[in-house]
Amino acid sequence: MKSLLVFLMLFLTTACDNHLNSISIKIHGIEFSPTEITEILKLSPLPPPPPNTHNAYADNNHAALFGQFLFFETRLSSNNKVSCATCHQPETHWTDGLKVSVGLEQVSKNSPTLWNTAYNRWQFWDGRKDSLWAQSLAPLENTLEMGGNRLKVFRLVSDDRALREAYEKIFDAIPKLDTGLTLMDACPVPNNPKDLLQLAWSSLSDDDHIRISRLFSNLGKAIEAFERKIISKSAPFDRFVEGIRRKNRNDMESLSSEALRGMKLFIGKGQCILCHTGPNFTDREFHNIGLDRGNFPLAVGRFKGIEQVKTDEFNRLGNYSDDRSVLSNKALHYVTQKPNNLGEFKTPTLRNIRKTGPYMHDGRFENLHQVFDFYSKLNQKPALGHREESLRPLNFTDKEITDLIAFFDSLTGAPLDDSLMQKPDSPGR
Amino acid sequence: MMRKLNLFLLLSFLGWSGCSEDSAPSENTPTVHHSLTARDGYEVTYKPNPNPIPLNDHFALEITVTSADKSELPANLIIEVDADMPTHKHGINTVPTIRSIGKGQFLAEGLLFHMAGDWEIYIDVIRGPVRERATFPMTLK
Numbered sequence: 058m059k060s061l062l063v064f065l066m067l068f069l070t071t072a073c074d075n076h077l078n079s080i081s082i083k084i085h086g087i088e089f090s091p092t093e094i095t096e097i098l099k100l101s102p103l104p105p106p107p108p109n110t111h112n113a114y115a116d117n118n119h120a121a122l123f124g125q126f127l128f129f130e131t132r133l134s135s136n137n138k139v140s141c142a143t144c145h146q147p148e149t150h151w152t153d154g155l156k157v158s159v160g161l162e163q164v165s166k167n168s169p170t171l172w173n174t175a176y177n178r179w180q181f182w183d184g185r186k187d188s189l190w191a192q193s194l195a196p197l198e199n200t201l202e203m204g205g206n207r208l209k210v211f212r213l214v215s216d217d218r219a220l221r222e223a224y225e226k227i228f229d230a231i232p233k234l235d236t237g238l239t240l241m242d243a244c245p246v247p248n249n250p251k252d253l254l255q256l257a258w259s260s261l262s263d264d265d266h267i268r269i270s271r272l273f274s275n276l277g278k279a280i281e282a283f284e285r286k287i288i289s290k291s292a293p294f295d296r297f298v299e300g301i302r303r304k305n306r307n308d309m310e311s312l313s314s315e316a317l318r319g320m321k322l323f324i325g326k327g328q329c330i331l332c333h334t335g336p337n338f339t340d341r342e343f344h345n346i347g348l349d350r351g352n353f354p355l356a357v358g359r360f361k362g363i364e365q366v367k368t369d370e371f372n373r374l375g376n377y378s379d380d381r382s383v384l385s386n387k388a389l390h391y392v393t394q395k396p397n398n399l400g401e402f403k404t405p406t407l408r409n410i411r412k413t414g415p416y417m418h419d420g421r422f423e424n425l426h427q428v429f430d431f432y433s434k435l436n437q438k439p440a441l442g443h444r445e446e447s448l449r450p451l452n453f454t455d456k457e458i459t460d461l462i463a464f465f466d467s468l469t470g471a472p473l474d475d476s477l478m479q480k481p482d483s484p485g486r
Numbered sequence: 487m488m489r490k491l492n493l494f495l496l497l498s499f500l501g502w503s504g505c506s507e508d509s510a511p512s513e514n515t516p517t518v519h520h521s522l523t524a525r526d527g528y529e530v531t532y533k534p535n536p537n538p539i540p541l542n543d544h545f546a547l548e549i550t551v552t553s554a555d556k557s558e559l560p561a562n563l564i565i566e567v568d569a570d571m572p573t574h575k576h577g578i579n580t581v582p583t584i585r586s587i588g589k590g591q592f593l594a595e596g597l598l599f600h601m602a603g604d605w606e607i608y609i610d611v612i613r614g615p616v617r618e619r620a621t622f623p624m625t626l627k
Contacts, residue, residue, distance in 0.1 A: 331603070334602075340600050341542070343579075387544040387598075388544070388598075391580035391598070393579065393581040447571075447601070447603070
């Protein structure tokens with residue numbers, strides 16, 4: 058009982074979070090107030106991913122295997138060299154470790170981790186997609202990333218026997234196209250009517266447009282089914298929280314005093330939980346934290362993202378969604394562009410944060426010290442809009458930074474099963 | 487800007503009870519909220535659904551408007567709803583849709599408060615060129 062003192066009301070015996078509200082706990086000599094305990098309990102455990110009605114294949118295991126195959130498939134790119142895994146490598150926690158990613162060419166954004174993307178309300182730093190399946194179609198056709206196009210992809214899946222079999226087993230029989238076999242590449246290129254791919258796309262029948270886009274969106278749905286398995290839990294922090302919940306001293310004492318002090322800073326003085334909240338350490342929304350322009354391309358962030366997601370042909374209210382009801386898609390239905398959205402970016406998850414640098418939407422910070430230095434001083438002039446007033450310079454001491462990093466260490470989860478970290482032998486079973 | 491202080495009734499609940507779903511809300515109280523509009527023209531109440539207002543999830547407001555002097559409520563009133571975090575200088579990212587669901591009764595759908603802290607809900611009662619605002623401060627935990 059030397060290093061651990063638990064004060065609890067004797068009559069509160071059920072394992073119910075409310076009842077823990079009145080306990081003060083001392084661990085390694087560090088005291089956590091009932092309010093702090095309440096906040097900590099909100100951060101763990103990570104529940105199963107939210108149900109998904111807009112992708113009817115989201116929890117289909119055949120689709121997930123097919124999607125995993127596609128994730129590592131370089132034939133989807135124009136030079137047969139780039140796959141999703143080029144920029145989201147399993148070994149580097151589903152990032153590429155670069156400041157900004159390089160596919161066919163360099164892009165202007167940092168590759169976010171794919172850990173726990175199934176919990177996101179919006180995808181991309183600016184939330185210009187509202188589902189994982191719609192998101193995955195973007196890099197396939199992005200000329201800087203994979204440079205593919207949906208007709209090429211349609212041809213690949215219909216002509217390759219293994220892909221075709223796997224696809225038809227999960228989805229429908231692949232329809233014949235009206236167009237002959239000479240046309241190999243086509244996709245819509247918004248804002249550029251003269252683009253060769255757009256011209257080719259315009260030459261196709263309306264029915265072909267739908268057939269091709271339907272197959273294309275189904276590939277996205279398979280990829281989403283795979284991504285829904287990339288879940289990070291069972292971090293040392295989760296064990297600690299479980300310890301509090303179950304009043305298990307060993308588990309409560311499993312974190313170092315540095316990590317515990319860092320945790321207190323995170324939920325207390327730092328007020329990081331205003332945005333990095335809930336069991337995935339994000340509110341799933343967007344904020345302007347006031348990063349400066351620096352030498353980086355000007356990024357309007359959420360402001361443009363709202364416009365894009367509202368008009369996206371693959372959004373959850375569109376033709377390719379498996380559930381177009383307003384009730385299931387409130388976020389998209391009600392979201393509206395406002396001037397405040399200028400310069401806002403999505404709050405990233407902090408699970409595995411020690412492993413997913415460089416940091417911020419443009420990868421401007423190579424390490425966490427630089428991130429903490431930023432939150433310490435807040436002396437940058439926001440590139441756009443204004444910094445959210447909830448942020449105040451925190452003037453962290455070196456010791457506090459060490460503590461926060463120790464806390465972040467406790468957020469690194471257990472590795473994923475090996476079988477999910479590589480290309481499967483075949484796209485179907 | 488001179489604005490008359492609104493009448494604001496706060497029903498708070500002391501303490502908490504067990505963890506069953508139907509126990510009294512321990513946070514994000516009160517349940518029914520009353521306010522007069524800034525120029526005393528209307529009395530406005532709202533009841534959130536779900537109640538209390540959830541953090542970072544969509545909710546609706548059931549709104550009732552009556553004339554403050556108990557006279558017949560004018561027809562063709564338009565209601566608009568918005569909300570802000572005054573100390574953070576930002577608000578909600580949605581525009582709620584408003585439906586009339588009876589005389590002086592409206593349903594505002596599509597609100598979402600993504601951050602904990604102090605919020606103000608604004609319910610505007612609009613009649614022709616005249617807009618009167620009822621302001622409801624609340625703290626979301």
